[in-house]
Amino acid sequence: MFWGSTTGGNKLITFFKFSIMANTKTLLGFLAGAAVGALAGILLAPDKGSETRKKITKKTGDLGDSLKGSFNDFIDGIKESYSNIKSDAEDVEERGRVKVNSLKNEAKNALS
Secondary structure, rough: OOOOOOOOHHHHHHHHHHHHHHHHHHHHHHHHHHHHHHHHHHOOOOOOOHHHHHHHHHHHHHHHHHHHHHHHHHHHHHHHHHHHHHHHHHHHHHHHHHHHHHHHHHHHHHHH
């Protein structure tokens, strides 16, 4: 198990931080690529200045909506990851408590 050792809490935190960093970099890369592509497409199109400004305004709004959706998906993913990790940590804690109590009872029985 990934976090089964005595330093499991540290490994779990490191894993969670790595997961968030990877998701953040992916999201930022996607958004930067979308923005550059949209801007290049608008600026290279043979339209009048007023039409280009309208397109830029529309694309900016579309990009904002896309950003909101991507950000919400990102936050939902973090919440889900946190929930799963928290649940797993609680399971590990419970198994540890059961094991400690079992060892205490064995020690009491051995000394009796």
